[in-house]
Amino acid sequence: MGFSKKQLFNSTQNQVANYTKVLGHPARVAMIQHISEHKNCNCNELVKSTGLSQPTISQHLVEIRKIGLLKQKVKGKNLFYTIDSDQLNECRRVVNDFFVKTQVNCSK
Amino acid sequence: MGFSKKQLFNSTQNQVANYTKVLGHPARVAMIQHISEHKNCNCNELVKSTGLSQPTISQHLVEIRKIGLLKQKVKGKNLFYTIDSDQLNECRRVVNDFFVKTQVNCSK
DNA sequence: TTGTGATATTGCAATATCACAATGATAAAA
DNA sequence: TTTTATCATTGTGATATTGCAATATCACAA
Numbered sequence: 001m002g003f004s005k006k007q008l009f010n011s012t013q014n015q016v017a018n019y020t021k022v023l024g025h026p027a028r029v030a031m032i033q034h035i036s037e038h039k040n041c042n043c044n045e046l047v048k049s050t051g052l053s054q055p056t057i058s059q060h061l062v063e064i065r066k067i068g069l070l071k072q073k074v075k076g077k078n079l080f081y082t083i084d085s086d087q088l089n090e091c092r093r094v095v096n097d098f099f100v101k102t103q104v105n106c107s108k
Numbered sequence: 109m110g111f112s113k114k115q116l117f118n119s120t121q122n123q124v125a126n127y128t129k130v131l132g133h134p135a136r137v138a139m140i141q142h143i144s145e146h147k148n149c150n151c152n153e154l155v156k157s158t159g160l161s162q163p164t165i166s167q168h169l170v171e172i173r174k175i176g177l178l179k180q181k182v183k184g185k186n187l188f189y190t191i192d193s194d195q196l197n198e199c200r201r202v203v204n205d206f207f208v209k210t211q212v213n214c215s216k
Numbered sequence: 217t218t219g220t221g222a223t224a225t226t227g228c229a230a231t232a233t234c235a236c237a238a239t240g241a242t243a244a245a246a
Numbered sequence: 247t248t249t250t251a252t253c254a255t256t257g258t259g260a261t262a263t264t265g266c267a268a269t270a271t272c273a274c275a276a
């Protein structure tokens with residue numbers, strides 16, 4: 001069929017999947033790293049640092065934005081991105097929670 | 109183009125992406141949870157607990173196996189699955205490392 | 217040897233993802 | 247005003263993923 005049967009799974013499972021899905025592409029991992037390392041970097045900088053085209057970067061930014069990890073500030077014709085630290089933490093908490101609970105179950 | 113330009117990214121970035129990609133589907137999250145909660149569960153049990161078909165479960169198991177999270181024991185005509193606790197830990201370490209480093213960069 | 221049950225594999229349709237060219241929108245600079 | 251720079255959006259082609267029916271395989275039981 002090609003679509004994912006999300007309704008079969010609970011909200012926590014879907015949340016873990018939603019967050020990790022965004023990290024499931026090296027370009028997005030690299031982009032998040034780059035933004036966190038270079039405060040207020042713009043789109044062009046990401047294009048240069050990754051070697052991907054501007055539309056591709058823009059698309060990946062949409063995905064990262066979907067899970068709330070991206071903050072942006074307009075300055076003239078520039079858009080400066082930063083990582084939303086709180087949401088990154090929330091994301092980390094959800095994913096880590098999954099790992100911890102699974103690990104605990106394993107060692108029972 | 110449709111293919112992922114993995115060669116543009118470093119091995120850590122690819123590793124984070126590889127691991128999280130597997131978790132990027134609620135069925136696999138649910139399956140990993142179920143296996144960890146029910147020691148030595150078999151394929152049929154996963155079919156029942158998820159509501160997906162046997163071939164679909166089998167395919168997802170292939171993906172989970174790819175990142176080394178699955179151990180299996182043959183008992184007659186049954187195959188009993190468990191989660192490889194060490195690899196789960198490694199996986200957690202890699203992903204958490206990414207989160208921690210990013211978080212640290214954010215608060216500089 | 218002939219089922220039977222458990223799992224894997226194959227083949228296919230539907231959909232999603234990835235990447236980019238072309239185009240659009242906007243704001244500063246010339 | 248025209249040009250230029252930056253970024254978003256749209257459209258499209260290529261590839262990957264998801265899900266399942268059908269079939270294959272394999273181990274045991276009768």
